[in-house]
Amino acid sequence: MSQKVLLNATEINIALHRLACQLIENHDTFTDTVLIGIQPRGVFLAERLKTVLEEDYKIKNIQLGYLDITFYRDDFRRSGKSLEANKTNIDFVVEDKKVVFIDDVLYTGRSIRSALTAVQSFGRPLEIELLTLIDRRFSRHLPIQPDYRGRQVDAINNEKVKVCWKENEGEDMVYLVSN
Amino acid sequence: MSELSVNHLLGIKYITEDDINLIFETADHFKEVINRPIKKVPSLRDITIANLFFENSTRTRLSFELAEKRLSADVINFSAASSSVKKGETLIDTVNNILSMKVDMVVMRHPNPGAGIFLSKNIKASIVNAGDGAHEHPTQALLDCYSIREKLGDVAGKKVVIVGDILHSRVALSNIFALQKLGATVKVCGPKTLIPKYIEHLGVEVETNLRNALQWCDVANMLRVQNERMDISYFPSTREYTQQFGVNKKLLDSLNKDIVVMHPGPINRGVEITSDVADSKQAIILNQVQNGVAVRMAVLYLLASKIQ
Numbered sequence: 479m480s481q482k483v484l485l486n487a488t489e490i491n492i493a494l495h496r497l498a499c500q501l502i503e504n505h506d507t508f509t510d511t512v513l514i515g516i517q518p519r520g521v522f523l524a525e526r527l528k529t530v531l532e533e534d535y536k537i538k539n540i541q542l543g544y545l546d547i548t549f550y551r552d553d554f555r556r557s558g559k560s561l562e563a564n565k566t567n568i569d570f571v572v573e574d575k576k577v578v579f580i581d582d583v584l585y586t587g588r589s590i591r592s593a594l595t596a597v598q599s600f601g602r603p604l605e606i607e608l609l610t611l612i613d614r615r616f617s618r619h620l621p622i623q624p625d626y627r628g629r630q631v632d633a634i635n636n637e638k639v640k641v642c643w644k645e646n647e648g649e650d651m652v653y654l655v656s657n
Numbered sequence: 658m659s660e661l662s663v664n665h666l667l668g669i670k671y672i673t674e675d676d677i678n679l680i681f682e683t684a685d686h687f688k689e690v691i692n693r694p695i696k697k698v699p700s701l702r703d704i705t706i707a708n709l710f711f712e713n714s715t716r717t718r719l720s721f722e723l724a725e726k727r728l729s730a731d732v733i734n735f736s737a738a739s740s741s742v743k744k745g746e747t748l749i750d751t752v753n754n755i756l757s758m759k760v761d762m763v764v765m766r767h768p769n770p771g772a773g774i775f776l777s778k779n780i781k782a783s784i785v786n787a788g789d790g791a792h793e794h795p796t797q798a799l800l801d802c803y804s805i806r807e808k809l810g811d812v813a814g815k816k817v818v819i820v821g822d823i824l825h826s827r828v829a830l831s832n833i834f835a836l837q838k839l840g841a842t843v844k845v846c847g848p849k850t851l852i853p854k855y856i857e858h859l860g861v862e863v864e865t866n867l868r869n870a871l872q873w874c875d876v877a878n879m880l881r882v883q884n885e886r887m888d889i890s891y892f893p894s895t896r897e898y899t900q901q902f903g904v905n906k907k908l909l910d911s912l913n914k915d916i917v918v919m920h921p922g923p924i925n926r927g928v929e930i931t932s933d934v935a936d937s938k939q940a941i942i943l944n945q946v947q948n949g950v951a952v953r954m955a956v957l958y959l960l961a962s963k964i965q
């Protein structure tokens with residue numbers, strides 16, 4: 479197994495600031511915008527972005543929720559993957575809001591498809607955008623594309639993109655792992 | 658752990674502490690789901706579930722049906738009263754006929770103990786026991802323990818007394834197994850005639866004085882007097898039963914602590930508990946009913962994930 483560094487801590491930080499600025503460009507003061515981190519891994523990125531927006535760009539009252547998609551997956555009983563759910567916590571109204579989904583890696587697009595269904599349980603958003611740190615291009619199974627991306631990556635199917643966060647893995651780093 | 662150790666839920670006796678905790682953790686998520694504006698998830702959309710009720714039920718049946726529908730499963734209902742069982746069809750024949758219509762799971766209540774176990778050995782479908790005679794009622798015990806966990810934070814170390822008709826109660830047996838697996842201490846209390854003879858072998862103590870039992874416990878689970886299962890007279894009169902084993906507000910207030918009062922329903926108001934107790938803050942009877950849907954969703958979801 480070998481791994482290659484895709485983004486180091488400095489590059490992640492630059493990407494976070496760029497993504498934050500792009501969000502501000504489109505959402506201004508975030509009064510009608512809510513951020514939703516996709517469980518489990520999108521939550522770290524969402525938290526980071528919120529911090530950057532609040533501390534570096536002085537945006538107040540950013541609403542951030544977590545959405546778990548386990549019960550909406552299309553591979554229930556079809557893959558050996560874990561069924562264990564994570565916490566959903568959306569304590570605000572999404573009806574008529576601009577929703578930004580935040581996830582660390584966009585790969586087949588199936589998680590986002592599930593998230594699009596899941597969020598409907600909370601109301602009808604005005605629009606939904608997608609922000610992702612890593613966009614694995616040419617590997618989509620569905621017609622889903624990000625509106626904001628940190629870095630586009632060409633990775634073949636048996637390679638894996640691993641996103642590490644200081645608060646979880648002890649370092650900010652993105653690796654391309656191949657077997 | 659993300660998988661149950663069993664393919665059927667036949668009784669609490671056959672599952673592990675880890676299984677129970679997995680069901681509880683999953684139920685936590687479903688409890689959040691059923692409090693959303695749209696209370697439905699698509700997980701079981703390709704699963705068909707048959708609810709076979711060979712015995713009367715309101716709560717359990719509605720609760721299972723709601724749980725199934727909130728998971729998007731297709732549901733068919735069957736009750737013995739209006740079926741060919743009356744014409745003399747055997748259990749296996751009835752169920753096999755239903756299964757040939759491509760049913761994946763069976764939720765069954767039956768008056769005979771072991772009916773679920775018998776079925777699980779003879780048919781290809783995941784079985785959930787919704788009460789088999791005086792044997793077990795696993796989902797009731799799970800939701801009771803879940804409600805205790807919710808109210809008191811944990812089940813381990815808690816003292817629970819089960820009061821009333823232990824002899825005819827599947828709720829009592831399942832509760833004893835579940836509470837003990839989760840580390841609670843259990844006592845039973847009731848007229849000697851309604852306490853099974855060798856119940857001490859399950860590791861529970863018998864207390865015949867209700868006041869002492871309530872003073873000892875953190876939680877009192879009041880069972881219904883099951884008149885329909887009593888072929889002989891087990892106590893002189895309902896009035897005498899109420900005087901000795903009925904909980905009223907005065908008795909609760911005379912204790913030097915607040916205990917939690919539970920009841921699996923249906924309540925005989927004025928017999929095992931008075932109305933003012935049933936409607937008091939100490940009673941979590943309606944929480945039990947609400948938790949029942951979330952716990953049953955968890956059980957069905959986890960069992961469905963094991964269907965090939």
